Amino acid sequence: MIVELTPASIPSLVEKQRSLFGSGQTQSIEFRRTQLQRLKDAIVQYKDEIVKAAHADLGRPEFEAYFEIATIQEINVALKQLKTWMQPKRIRTSVDQFPAKAWVQPDPLGVVLIIGPWNYPFQLMMSPLVGAIAAGNCAILKPSEQAPHTAKVIAELIQSAFPPDYIAVMEGNATVSQALLAEKFDHIFFTGGTAIGRIVMQAAAKHLTPVTLELGGKSPCIVDMDVRLDYAAKRIAWGKFINAGQTCIAPDYLLVDRRIKSDLIELMKRSVDEFYGEDPAKSPDYGRIINQHHFQRLSTLLNNGECVLGGTVDPATRYIAPTILDRVSWDDPVMQEEIFGPILPVLEYDDLTDAIAKVNARPKPLALYFFSKDPQKQEKVLRSTSSGGVCLNDTVMQVGVNELPFGGVGESGMGRYHGRASFETFSHPKSVLKKSFWLDLDWRYAPYTAKRLQAIRNLVTK
Numbered sequence: 001m002i003v004e005l006t007p008a009s010i011p012s013l014v015e016k017q018r019s020l021f022g023s024g025q026t027q028s029i030e031f032r033r034t035q036l037q038r039l040k041d042a043i044v045q046y047k048d049e050i051v052k053a054a055h056a057d058l059g060r061p062e063f064e065a066y067f068e069i070a071t072i073q074e075i076n077v078a079l080k081q082l083k084t085w086m087q088p089k090r091i092r093t094s095v096d097q098f099p100a101k102a103w104v105q106p107d108p109l110g111v112v113l114i115i116g117p118w119n120y121p122f123q124l125m126m127s128p129l130v131g132a133i134a135a136g137n138c139a140i141l142k143p144s145e146q147a148p149h150t151a152k153v154i155a156e157l158i159q160s161a162f163p164p165d166y167i168a169v170m171e172g173n174a175t176v177s178q179a180l181l182a183e184k185f186d187h188i189f190f191t192g193g194t195a196i197g198r199i200v201m202q203a204a205a206k207h208l209t210p211v212t213l214e215l216g217g218k219s220p221c222i223v224d225m226d227v228r229l230d231y232a233a234k235r236i237a238w239g240k241f242i243n244a245g246q247t248c249i250a251p252d253y254l255l256v257d258r259r260i261k262s263d264l265i266e267l268m269k270r271s272v273d274e275f276y277g278e279d280p281a282k283s284p285d286y287g288r289i290i291n292q293h294h295f296q297r298l299s300t301l302l303n304n305g306e307c308v309l310g311g312t313v314d315p316a317t318r319y320i321a322p323t324i325l326d327r328v329s330w331d332d333p334v335m336q337e338e339i340f341g342p343i344l345p346v347l348e349y350d351d352l353t354d355a356i357a358k359v360n361a362r363p364k365p366l367a368l369y370f371f372s373k374d375p376q377k378q379e380k381v382l383r384s385t386s387s388g389g390v391c392l393n394d395t396v397m398q399v400g401v402n403e404l405p406f407g408g409v410g411e412s413g414m415g416r417y418h419g420r421a422s423f424e425t426f427s428h429p430k431s432v433l434k435k436s437f438w439l440d441l442d443w444r445y446a447p448y449t450a451k452r453l454q455a456i457r458n459l460v461t462k
């Protein structure tokens, strides 16, 4: 039986967590390891419930639900690396400090708040939690109300593994989120849209609480003509249409060398057919749109450009077919905001420099994809664009490299996590200088004699 935490209990919950943190219990490596193992065991125990909830919330196939359960891999990395991560880092001291030692030691932050979205509703709660636990913090989780089945499973799983004065789940909508944000936390980790990201940052500013913002945006996918086209088509179609396009790092739009555009579109159509059959509505491997609001929003984008694949919908099941729109222009509505659904607009270019300029004229994206065998062009794209991350010759797979930091830049967010980066996000790198009593060099004390003045001149100007 789970005990429901109500918004009225938020202040006392934060207080209890603060008191537990203050006791120092969460700090030792043994404690952290035990809790990480406990979280791992609970995820394994609840895996069937997680799969069922992902299907109920998003029509997600079991295979794709396992992408979320893969958080276990992150726990494994943390269990293996924790000792190294916790190690203080020695810093050299200069002669004027003699005799002294200096180092940086990672300190837990305290009580942290983690707010998540609905699109990978399990993983995007658990993955930051791994970092929070590894770094020795207490945490309150606020899963998305738009994925209620998963939110319930998260609440049960966490309650089965941890007391609420250590890790707690507060279910609810924006009002609950706002009530949490009114409290003082030591860090806020938010995953969601850019608009709510701004609200979170404003609330955090009141308490001067640092934030990690994992936001979205329009991630471009540029395709040069020097590629293996059949592989490129498969990799793009897969990254775009998993979870029915509701992936923060899905390629949002295609920017293709004009000379290969029609061949690429034909091959992507073939890939979609191979993945989901002639009628994707009947495929057990194709997801659904999260709710009516997003279904309506996406439906209005289907008449942009020329529909060359899909374009069909079923409001009753919130189905939108995998859709490719050709002849889209930069001014079309589909190019104004993050699509976050199974609609792929295709634009073309003649010159890579122009394509890069178009990308750079827009807010910095979370991910940027570039397909090309040419190392010089790869280098050019890497050097002349700014995005949270880049994946060359594939889509979405960068998130699967557990120890590769993940995060946005500019409007796609701030801060990073996964692997060591998660541990660092939830730690404060505390600088320590330790002096000794066996000697006291007196060069810094008044009276500032000519000799001392000469000594400091020599020291600082050499």
Ligand code: NAD
Pocket (backbone or CB within 6 Å): 115, 116, 117, 118, 119, 120, 124, 142, 143, 144, 145, 146, 172, 173, 174, 177, 178, 181, 191, 192, 193, 194, 195, 196, 197, 199, 200, 213, 214, 215, 216, 217, 247, 248, 249, 338, 340, 366, 408, 413
């Ligand atoms: P959202 O911003 O609408 O909601 C996220 C969370 O904020 C939810 O828990 C919600 O309850 C809460 N919230 C909503 N309104 C609020 C308010 N006024 N005040 C305080 N909290 C509020 O995002 P979403 O629709 O759940 O998710 C989709 C977005 O998330 C997309 O833009 C996507 O790109 C982004 N996203 C980013 C990542 C990433 O890792 N960078 C991952 C997944 C999704």
